[in-house]
Amino acid sequence: MYQIVTREDLTPEIHLFEIMAPDVAKKAQAGQFVVIRADDRGERIPLTIADWNRQKGTVTVVFMEVGKTTRKLATLKAGESIANFAGPLGLPTHIDKYGTVVCVAGGFAIATIVPIARAMKEAGNKVVSIMGFRNKNLMFWEDRLRQFSDELIVTTDDGSYGRKGVVTIPLKELLESGKEKVGLVVAIGPTVMMKFSSLTTQPFGVKTIVSLNPIMVDGTGMCGVCRVSIGGVTKFTCVDGPDFDAHKVDWDELMARQRTYLDEEKRSLELWKQSCSCGGKT
Amino acid sequence: MPEKLNLNRVAMPKQEPKMRAGNFNEVALGYQAEDALAEARRCIQCKKRSCTQGCPVGVDIPEFILALRENKMSEAVKILKGKNALPGICGRVCPQETQCEEVCALGKKGAPIAIGRLERYVADWELAQPASSKPKPEIAPPTGKKVMVVGSGPAGLTAAADMAKRGHKVTIREALHVAGGVLMYGIPEFRMPKRIVQAEVDYVKSLGVEIKLDSVIGKIATVDEILADGYDAVFLGTGAGLPMFLRIPGENYNGIYSANEFLTRVNLMKAYLFPEYDTPLRVGKRVAVIGGGNVAMDAARCSVRLGAQEVYIVYRRSRTEMPARREEVENAEEEGVIFKFLTNPEKFYGDEKGWVKTMECVEMELGEPDASGRRSPVVKKGSEFKMDVDTVVVALGTTPNPLVPTTTKGLDTTKKGTVVADEASGKTTKSGVWAGGDVVTGSATVISAMGAAKRAVASMDAFLKGQ
Numbered sequence A: 001m002y003q004i005v006t007r008e009d010l011t012p013e014i015h016l017f018e019i020m021a022p023d024v025a026k027k028a029q030a031g032q033f034v035v036i037r038a039d040d041r042g043e044r045i046p047l048t049i050a051d052w053n054r055q056k057g058t059v060t061v062v063f064m065e066v067g068k069t070t071r072k073l074a075t076l077k078a079g080e081s082i083a084n085f086a087g088p089l090g091l092p093t094h095i096d097k098y099g100t101v102v103c104v105a106g107g108f109a110i111a112t113i114v115p116i117a118r119a120m121k122e123a124g125n126k127v128v129s130i131m132g133f134r135n136k137n138l139m140f141w142e143d144r145l146r147q148f149s150d151e152l153i154v155t156t157d158d159g160s161y162g163r164k165g166v167v168t169i170p171l172k173e174l175l176e177s178g179k180e181k182v183g184l185v186v187a188i189g190p191t192v193m194m195k196f197s198s199l200t201t202q203p204f205g206v207k208t209i210v211s212l213n214p215i216m217v218d219g220t221g222m223c224g225v226c227r228v229s230i231g232g233v234t235k236f237t238c239v240d241g242p243d244f245d246a247h248k249v250d251w252d253e254l255m256a257r258q259r260t261y262l263d264e265e266k267r268s269l270e271l272w273k274q275s276c277s278c279g280g281k282t
Numbered sequence B: 001m002p003e004k005l006n007l008n009r010v011a012m013p014k015q016e017p018k019m020r021a022g023n024f025n026e027v028a029l030g031y032q033a034e035d036a037l038a039e040a041r042r043c044i045q046c047k048k049r050s051c052t053q054g055c056p057v058g059v060d061i062p063e064f065i066l067a068l069r070e071n072k073m074s075e076a077v078k079i080l081k082g083k084n085a086l087p088g089i090c091g092r093v094c095p096q097e098t099q100c101e102e103v104c105a106l107g108k109k110g111a112p113i114a115i116g117r118l119e120r121y122v123a124d125w126e127l128a129q130p131a132s133s134k135p136k137p138e139i140a141p142p143t144g145k146k147v148m149v150v151g152s153g154p155a156g157l158t159a160a161a162d163m164a165k166r167g168h169k170v171t172i173r174e175a176l177h178v179a180g181g182v183l184m185y186g187i188p189e190f191r192m193p194k195r196i197v198q199a200e201v202d203y204v205k206s207l208g209v210e211i212k213l214d215s216v217i218g219k220i221a222t223v224d225e226i227l228a229d230g231y232d233a234v235f236l237g238t239g240a241g242l243p244m245f246l247r248i249p250g251e252n253y254n255g256i257y258s259a260n261e262f263l264t265r266v267n268l269m270k271a272y273l274f275p276e277y278d279t280p281l282r283v284g285k286r287v288a289v290i291g292g293g294n295v296a297m298d299a300a301r302c303s304v305r306l307g308a309q310e311v312y313i314v315y316r317r318s319r320t321e322m323p324a325r326r327e328e329v330e331n332a333e334e335e336g337v338i339f340k341f342l343t344n345p346e347k348f349y350g351d352e353k354g355w356v357k358t359m360e361c362v363e364m365e366l367g368e369p370d371a372s373g374r375r376s377p378v379v380k381k382g383s384e385f386k387m388d389v390d391t392v393v394v395a396l397g398t399t400p401n402p403l404v405p406t407t408t409k410g411l412d413t414t415k416k417g418t419v420v421a422d423e424a425s426g427k428t429t430k431s432g433v434w435a436g437g438d439v440v441t442g443s444a445t446v447i448s449a450m451g452a453a454k455r456a457v458a459s460m461d462a463f464l465k466g467q
């Protein structure tokens, strides 16, 4: 069992767990993930490592409530435990000196881009960050990301904070203006957002890295469910990734594969909502 | 002693095919006491003991059968466990027909002794006894040496148990959230009940072995770090868990699984109990399983139980070349699995939502024998045809996961990705590191993995004592 040391609610539906896992904490690097199980009947799901504290022996994950597992997790309090926590898995994000690095993140992925921005900054890059949310109420960690960014642009879909619109608008402007010689774009968030970020940077020929999130089971290269097509070659996201060259990703295949169990996931969630005392509202 | 030679073995009681196709309970129900006695009485107690020579770990077969026959059950257990720490498992899944039973003296005239079934009977008898009545295993005084076993499949469990009995302090590190390896995630409940595997794992723990789950070696720590951390020896029993795919167009459509994924969802994650358990699996009406080994049979028989209406085994050679155990092929046929021999998939077609719909195949002919001695299949020109499918399971075999070899300095591997280790001692090219089981041989058998672990234990023990 792995204890939840602290819990923080970043928005009503996005939560942070700091989990006691000294072995994982010792090795964690930016861009890697863990596979967890909430309880003994639980599914194995991957979550990106958002932070770690090697002295304390803790690893931080940030997750958004989307289905049964993430909602089940959201019912847990600090001091309680989750059944399994395996990691650090996947290859770390390749940190190098690129000149200017643009970090683009949407939704819960703000948490996962922070350690990458931090590492890029420490490597001597100029970091420009763009973070997007649906509206002001769903926003979190503006200050944290700013800490590691030379420049920070916030967008909201409805204009309730920062610039109105989606993250690809300032990204395109930045590349068009030619103000910055951008060496690398790192885009992390919902698959559609990564796809459109990729389409935005492609005409400019700027190297772009995305962190893919296909369905996973083991996270160690044993099952092949996480396979994605990268430049026409099949790769296993859990061992060859999760970071890949955005311009080579077969986005439509990835999105189709992510939808494999939509019906089952819905059913599972509905049944759980009925049975759980809170009626699904946590 | 038997009065007169009986050449027919006592039949194994089994669940009726119609009934078992609808549940995941064990198919073979096991001998009752009178069945076991009757079968044991057939054994003529040969002096030559060819049966023992046919067993990769050299179980003292005539002796345990004699004890069984004389109703000295604890004695039978002791004899059996002297050579085989996992009799409840081997009795069920060993390919006995090509090992101990193949060379049984009775086999020349009639049916060989059902050694596996007797072994299972003895093991199940022991499991049913109250814990207090079981003799405590003898454990040598502590040697002060620390051993790390990586992987908890049959190889790892055997190595850990035997090293612990010799007084070494053993820790197992397992990547998954459950110990047992393929026995837990691959072989289905109806062939290998998980409570039996769990009992064996608990036995290994009772010897003082510490099992740490959720630990992917190569990620959480490397072998070099383990050695630097004060471990005196490392045993690699990481198996061959990397699935091979067909590498043909359309293989990433939804509904196409590796056998590993399919079986892991079913067995380890208990998708057959969804939504009571959280992990889903979608099995359509028409399922095609590609391959002809035990893994393919298991996937096909799981599909039947998950409600598929038509389940095909698509195999590119003919029935005689199929590597699966005969008993399992028969079981599959009884359960309604349809065999399509000399057939090979070439391409998949999907629908607009990305789900597989059709599989294009070609017919094959058998040509000259290949390196494995089996006649190799060649494509029959112009024989393309299409099959409608909802689900495809690719069971082409597996290779070792490179996570450990690629992170360990000085550990040589072959072109096939297997770890190079001396057959007699399990020694790898890296000092202080031994290996055994599927990681060395590629996919093989439970008993061969255990045999390799035993040989490695002898070598490791000598090394540690000589240190």
Ligand SMILES: Cc1cc2nc3c(=O)[nH]c(=O)nc-3n(C[C@H](O)[C@H](O)[C@H](O)COP(=O)(O)OP(=O)(O)OC[C@H]3O[C@@H](n4cnc5c(N)ncnc54)[C@H](O)[C@@H]3O)c2cc1C
Residues within 6 Å of the ligand: A033, A043, A044, A045, A046, A047, A048, A049, A061, A062, A063, A064, A065, A066, A067, A068, A069, A070, A071, A108, A112, A212, A213, A214, A215, A216, A217, A242, A258, A259, A261, A262, A265, A266, A269
């Ligand atoms: C490498 C990686 C890192 C990730 N990091 C984060 C993170 O830091 N924070 C976060 O909130 N989410 C992250 N995700 C996504 C997260 O794993 C899913 O949201 C979660 O599995 C949903 O489970 P559920 O039962 O709550 O929802 P479900 O209703 O089961 O599923 C909702 C959707 O999530 C996806 N999903 C379902 N099961 C899995 C699975 N076993 N593996 C992967 N995806 C699945 C599917 O696309 C599905 O349609 C990451 C995914 C990957 C692959």
Ligand SMILES: Cc1cc2nc3c(=O)[nH]c(=O)nc-3n(C[C@H](O)[C@H](O)[C@H](O)COP(=O)(O)OP(=O)(O)OC[C@H]3O[C@@H](n4cnc5c(N)ncnc54)[C@H](O)[C@@H]3O)c2cc1C
Residues within 6 Å of the ligand: B093, B094, B095, B150, B151, B152, B153, B154, B155, B156, B173, B174, B175, B176, B179, B180, B181, B182, B183, B186, B187, B188, B215, B216, B217, B218, B237, B238, B239, B240, B241, B263, B294, B295, B298, B325, B401, B403, B404, B436, B437, B438, B439, B443, B444, B445, B446, B447, B449
């Ligand atoms: C579906 C199926 C059916 C089979 N049927 C039969 C049968 O009927 N009879 C028979 O004799 N054999 C059968 N086999 C083969 C048999 O199961 C294997 O030969 C045997 O399990 C090999 O044992 P092992 O200990 O070498 O490896 P495994 O059982 O594969 O165990 C290896 C373990 O190591 C763990 N591991 C891997 N990498 C790491 C890492 N980096 N860090 C930590 N842990 C790691 C794995 O998670 C796994 O638990 C079958 C195999 C399958 C897949």
Ligand code: SF4
Residues within 6 Å of the ligand: B054, B055, B056, B057, B058, B059, B061, B084, B090, B091, B094, B096, B099, B100, B101, B115, B116, B119, B447
């Ligand atoms: S371990 Fe396997 S091969 Fe050896 S006697 Fe038992 S069933 Fe036969």
Ligand code: SF4
Residues within 6 Å of the ligand: B042, B043, B044, B045, B046, B049, B050, B051, B052, B061, B062, B103, B104, B105, B106, B113, B115
């Ligand atoms: S060879 Fe057969 S009959 Fe002879 S001792 Fe062995 S099991 Fe008995």
Ligand code: FES
Residues within 6 Å of the ligand: A215, A216, A217, A218, A219, A220, A221, A222, A223, A224, A225, A226, A227, A236, A237, A238, A239
């Ligand atoms: S999650 Fe199973 S191989 Fe990647």
